[in-house]
Amino acid sequence: MTTRRLNSGGLIDRSKPISFWFDGKTYEGFEGDTLASALLANGVSIVGRSFKYHRPRGVWSAWVDEPNAIMNIRLNGKEQPNCLATTTYIEEGMAARSVNAFPTAKYDIKGGLDLFHRFLGAGFYYKTFIWPDWHLFEPAIRKMAGLGAVDREVLEDFQSAQNHAKCDVLVVGGGAAGLTAARAAAEAGKDVVLVDDQRVLGGSLYRCGATADIDPDEWVAAQKTAIENAGGRILTHTTAYGVYDHGLVALVQSQGFGRAPALWRMRAGQVIMATGALDRPITFAKNDLPGTMSLNAAGEYLARYGVMAANKPLVMRNNSHASATIENLRAAGSKVEEIDHVDGITNQGRKHTTGLRIGKDQIDADGVLVSGGLTPLVHLWRHAGGKLDWCETRQAFVPKPATDAMIAIGAANGTYDLAQAIEEAEAAGKGTPIDRPSTTYTTTLIDTKPHSKGRQWIDFQHDVTLKDIEVAARENYVSVEHLKRYTTLGMAFDQGKTSNMAGLTAMAALRGKPIPQVGTTTFRPPFVPVPLEIYHGAKTKQLWSPVKRLPLEDKHRDLDAAFCEYGGWLRPGWYGSGDRDATIQKEAKAARDTAGIFDGSTLGKIEVMGPDAEAFLNFVYYNTIKSLKPGGIRYGFMLTEGGIVYDDGVVTRVDQNRFIVSCSSSHVDGVRTHLEAWRQDGNDPDRIFVHDQTTAWATVTVTGPKARDVLSSLDTTIDLAPDAFPHMTFREGTMGAIPLRIARVSFSGDLSYEVSVPTGHAETLWNAITAAGKEQGVSPIGLEAMSILRAEKGFIIIGKDTDGETMPHDLGFTIPRAKKKAAFIGDRSLHTEKANADDRKVLVGLSVPDGEPPLATGAHAFTETPTRRSLGYVTSSYQSPNVGPIALAIIEAPHAKVGDTIKIWHKEEVREVTICDPCRFDSEGGRLHA
Incomplete structure (x- = not known):
C-alpha cells in the first residue's frame, strides 16, 4: 500500500495512532486526522461513487465543499448516515463505508451504468417515464434515489442540548x-x-x-x-x-x-x-477522475495533516493566490509541474488519473491539482x-x-x-469598517467551450456534465433556477459549492452573456447538512411540555399562593395554606363584597395591524369587527371552517389599523397559528402583520365594587370616571413614566379593569395595586375563585363548557349567523342540516333543590324513554358563596327549556334538577356598568 504521509509536519498527534475501517479494510491514522486525510495518507484513491452513473470518485476538497467523499459511519453500535469524510475526525474502531456503492467504492456492481450514459442525460426522467404512466416506475426510482442509509434503531439517547x-x-x-x-x-x-x-x-x-x-x-x-x-x-x-x-x-x-x-x-x-x-474546479475532459483535486485542498492536507496529495502532480491554475500553495508543495518534496489550460486537455486513466493528454502529447503524473479561482x-x-x-x-x-x-x-x-x-x-x-481594498490578486476567466469533445463534469456528485448544460439551454431552460432543477446542478451534498460557478460560466458562454446577467441561485439554510439530532431535545419531565411561568411568580409565592397548572401556565389557584375549599369560598365572597386582585398576565395579547387588519379580523371573527370604533372592545368568537367555536375573547381596536386580540390563556399559541395561517391564505401578507405580545405585557386585573377606588389611588394619566371610561372600552396612558394600558372588560361580571404594563415593570404595578388594595380591604384572589365568579354569570370556558360540536347559536349567539353579510370563517357550515338539527346540545344553567350539594362535573342528564340515553352533561359545577350551588351544562335543545326538571346521573346516583338561565348573579348587569 502506498503511503503519502510525510515523516513530520501537520497538526496531528503522531504519538496517538488510531485504527479505523473503510469498506471492510483496516487502516491507520493519527489523532487529528479526518477520514479523508487518513485515507489519502494510506493511498486510497476511490472513496465513493457518483449518484447517477456510479463513476469512481476521489477526494476533491479538504472542507465542507467536498462532493465525493460521503460515508455512512458506525462507532460503538451507533451509525450516522452521509458524513463528510473531510470534516469527520477519525476515532478508534470507527467503521466507514462509502454510500451509493456495493459492495465497495472500488468494486461497485452498478459501475456498468456509466456505459449507458448517453441515454441517461439531463431530463431523461421526465422524457422516458412519462409513458405509459409515471406511477408504474415511481416505486423503483424512489428506491434508487437518495444517498446513504438511515440506521433503523431509534437512538433515544441522542438528545441535543x-x-x-x-x-x-x-x-x-x-x-x-x-x-x-x-x-x-x-x-x-x-x-x-x-x-x-x-x-x-x-x-x-x-x-x-x-x-x-x-x-x-x-x-x-x-x-x-x-x-x-x-x-x-x-x-x-x-x-x-x-x-x-x-x-x-x-x-x-x-x-x-x-x-x-x-x-x-x-x-x-x-x-x-x-x-x-x-477553490473552484476547472472543466476539461474526464476531470472527475480520482486523483484530480483542488490545489488548495492539497495545500491543506499538507499543512494540517502532513499528507502529500500527489508526489508528481500536474497543476492547472488561473490565479496568483495559488502560488503560495505551489511553493509549499515543492518545499515538501512534491515534483510539481505547471501547465496551462488549453482546449483539448483530457484526463488519462480509468480509476485514477495517470496524467493528462494535450493534443497528441501525454504528460505522466500521479495527480492533477487545479485551481480555477476563488469564490x-x-x-x-x-x-x-x-x-x-x-x-x-x-x-x-x-x-x-x-x-x-x-x-x-x-x-x-x-x-x-x-x-x-x-x-x-x-x-x-473596532467598528470602523473600511472600503474593500484593492487587490493584488489576479485571475483570468477560463472560458467554457460549448460542444467540446469528451465528457466534462460540472457537478461531480450528481453527474451533471457540460453536455447537460447544453441540452438545458437548447430546450430553453436558461433561467439559472430552471437550469438547477432540470439538470439537478448544485442540488448535491455540497449544495453547489463546487459546481455553481462552473455551471453559471457554462450557461453564460452558451447564451453569449456576461456571468452576472445569468445570475445566481437562491441560497437557503442550512449552509451544510446538519444532523436531525440537533432538533431533538430532551423529552422528559418538564421538558416534554415546558410549563409557562408568570413574571410575578415570586410575588405570588411571597403571598403563600398554591400553584397549579392551568392551560400550560403555572398559576395561583388560591392564597394561603389553610383549608382549600374554605379559602376559595372566602376569596370569591370578598371579590363580590369589595374587590379582588387577579394576575391576568396569561391572557392573550396578539396584535394584528396593517391596512387590511380590519377586513382580516372581520373575516376571522364570527362577530362584526369592522364597526368597532378606536378605543372600543368587543366580545367575539373565532370558528373553525366547520363552524365550531374555536376560541372566545375580546378584540380591542387601538386605532384604525391596529387591534389587540385577547384570547383564552391556553389558546394563545393556537390562535396565533390560526391567525397566521389565514393571513397567508388569500391575503397580502405585506398588509397584515400578526405579533404575539402576550409575554411582553404583564396584566393585573382588579374586579369588584371597589375596583375603581383601588385604581384611582394610582398615579396614572387615565380618567377612570364612568362617563369618561365606560364598560368595553380601552385607554392608554402612563403610570409615572411607565407605559400603561387599561381595558374596562370583565371576566367576572363585575366592575373590572385589566391593567397592563411592559413585563419589566410588572412588580412595580403589582406593588402599587396591592398597596392601594390593602387600604380598601382588597386582596389577591386565585383562579379557582375567579372560575366561580365567571360561572355565576354564566360565562363559558371554551373546551370546558363546549365540545367538538358546539356552534355559536348553541351558546345563544345567533345574530351574526342570521345577519352578518360579510364572509367569515365557518359561515357556510352554520347553515348545514346538522347545524340546524333540532336535537343540538345548547348551553343551560342547572339549579339544585335547596340544601343539596353541587352536581358533579361530567354528570350526565338522561331520559328513560324509550330507553336510557344521555341528553348531555354538566360542564362546570361549583359551590358559590354568593348564590349557592351553580352548574352549567350542554343539553339537547328539546330537553333544555327553562323551568323543566330533568334527571342527572353520576356513579349510580340519580338526582333531579331544574333547567335555569346560565346567569345566576346580577342578571340585569347593573354591577358591570357601575
Whole structure:
C-alpha cells in the first residue's frame, strides 16, 4: 500500500495512532486526522461513487465543499448516515463505508451504468417515464434515489442540548480575518463570540501563512489568548448553518462522533462574516477522475495533516493566490509541474488519473491539482438578505455593502491578500469598517467551450456534465433556477459549492452573456447538512411540555399562593395554606363584597395591524369587527371552517389599523397559528402583520365594587370616571413614566379593569395595586375563585363548557349567523342540516333543590324513554358563596327549556334538577356598568 504521509509536519498527534475501517479494510491514522486525510495518507484513491452513473470518485476538497467523499459511519453500535469524510475526525474502531456503492467504492456492481450514459442525460426522467404512466416506475426510482442509509434503531439517547445565547458581536470563521476581528472587538469592550467549524483555529493560515512570514502556531495562539483574556468566547467544531429573522444565527456544535451535537440559537447585535473562500474546479475532459483535486485542498492536507496529495502532480491554475500553495508543495518534496489550460486537455486513466493528454502529447503524473479561482463563501450573507456584486477583477460574486448588522471581511469579502485581510478585519472589529481594498490578486476567466469533445463534469456528485448544460439551454431552460432543477446542478451534498460557478460560466458562454446577467441561485439554510439530532431535545419531565411561568411568580409565592397548572401556565389557584375549599369560598365572597386582585398576565395579547387588519379580523371573527370604533372592545368568537367555536375573547381596536386580540390563556399559541395561517391564505401578507405580545405585557386585573377606588389611588394619566371610561372600552396612558394600558372588560361580571404594563415593570404595578388594595380591604384572589365568579354569570370556558360540536347559536349567539353579510370563517357550515338539527346540545344553567350539594362535573342528564340515553352533561359545577350551588351544562335543545326538571346521573346516583338561565348573579348587569 502506498503511503503519502510525510515523516513530520501537520497538526496531528503522531504519538496517538488510531485504527479505523473503510469498506471492510483496516487502516491507520493519527489523532487529528479526518477520514479523508487518513485515507489519502494510506493511498486510497476511490472513496465513493457518483449518484447517477456510479463513476469512481476521489477526494476533491479538504472542507465542507467536498462532493465525493460521503460515508455512512458506525462507532460503538451507533451509525450516522452521509458524513463528510473531510470534516469527520477519525476515532478508534470507527467503521466507514462509502454510500451509493456495493459492495465497495472500488468494486461497485452498478459501475456498468456509466456505459449507458448517453441515454441517461439531463431530463431523461421526465422524457422516458412519462409513458405509459409515471406511477408504474415511481416505486423503483424512489428506491434508487437518495444517498446513504438511515440506521433503523431509534437512538433515544441522542438528545441535543438546546442553547440560547446572545452577544454584541458574532464572528463566523476562525481564520486570520476572523481571529483579528474578534480580538479587536473584544478588546474594544464588546461581548464577542467567535465560532469556527474546524478542530484547530487558523483557517487557511497554515496553508499560506509561512509564505507571509507568519508562524501560524504562534500567531493563532496569541490571538486566541488575547480574545479570551478580553472576555471573548470561542466555540470550535461549531458551524453557523443559517441566518434567520431578527438577527438569529443558528449554530451546530459537534460533540464528537456518536454524541448528539448541540444547537445554539445565537442572537447577535452584529455578525462579522469571515467565512473564507472556496477553490473552484476547472472543466476539461474526464476531470472527475480520482486523483484530480483542488490545489488548495492539497495545500491543506499538507499543512494540517502532513499528507502529500500527489508526489508528481500536474497543476492547472488561473490565479496568483495559488502560488503560495505551489511553493509549499515543492518545499515538501512534491515534483510539481505547471501547465496551462488549453482546449483539448483530457484526463488519462480509468480509476485514477495517470496524467493528462494535450493534443497528441501525454504528460505522466500521479495527480492533477487545479485551481480555477476563488469564490467567496457568501451563503450566510444571502441568508440574511444581503445582495451581491460581480467583481471583474476577482471574477467572482462578492458581498454588496449593506447595513452594519452583518459585515463581510477577508476572503469572504474578496480580500485575498493576507495583510489586507488583517487590516480590514481589525477595522471591522473596532467598528470602523473600511472600503474593500484593492487587490493584488489576479485571475483570468477560463472560458467554457460549448460542444467540446469528451465528457466534462460540472457537478461531480450528481453527474451533471457540460453536455447537460447544453441540452438545458437548447430546450430553453436558461433561467439559472430552471437550469438547477432540470439538470439537478448544485442540488448535491455540497449544495453547489463546487459546481455553481462552473455551471453559471457554462450557461453564460452558451447564451453569449456576461456571468452576472445569468445570475445566481437562491441560497437557503442550512449552509451544510446538519444532523436531525440537533432538533431533538430532551423529552422528559418538564421538558416534554415546558410549563409557562408568570413574571410575578415570586410575588405570588411571597403571598403563600398554591400553584397549579392551568392551560400550560403555572398559576395561583388560591392564597394561603389553610383549608382549600374554605379559602376559595372566602376569596370569591370578598371579590363580590369589595374587590379582588387577579394576575391576568396569561391572557392573550396578539396584535394584528396593517391596512387590511380590519377586513382580516372581520373575516376571522364570527362577530362584526369592522364597526368597532378606536378605543372600543368587543366580545367575539373565532370558528373553525366547520363552524365550531374555536376560541372566545375580546378584540380591542387601538386605532384604525391596529387591534389587540385577547384570547383564552391556553389558546394563545393556537390562535396565533390560526391567525397566521389565514393571513397567508388569500391575503397580502405585506398588509397584515400578526405579533404575539402576550409575554411582553404583564396584566393585573382588579374586579369588584371597589375596583375603581383601588385604581384611582394610582398615579396614572387615565380618567377612570364612568362617563369618561365606560364598560368595553380601552385607554392608554402612563403610570409615572411607565407605559400603561387599561381595558374596562370583565371576566367576572363585575366592575373590572385589566391593567397592563411592559413585563419589566410588572412588580412595580403589582406593588402599587396591592398597596392601594390593602387600604380598601382588597386582596389577591386565585383562579379557582375567579372560575366561580365567571360561572355565576354564566360565562363559558371554551373546551370546558363546549365540545367538538358546539356552534355559536348553541351558546345563544345567533345574530351574526342570521345577519352578518360579510364572509367569515365557518359561515357556510352554520347553515348545514346538522347545524340546524333540532336535537343540538345548547348551553343551560342547572339549579339544585335547596340544601343539596353541587352536581358533579361530567354528570350526565338522561331520559328513560324509550330507553336510557344521555341528553348531555354538566360542564362546570361549583359551590358559590354568593348564590349557592351553580352548574352549567350542554343539553339537547328539546330537553333544555327553562323551568323543566330533568334527571342527572353520576356513579349510580340519580338526582333531579331544574333547567335555569346560565346567569345566576346580577342578571340585569347593573354591577358591570357601575
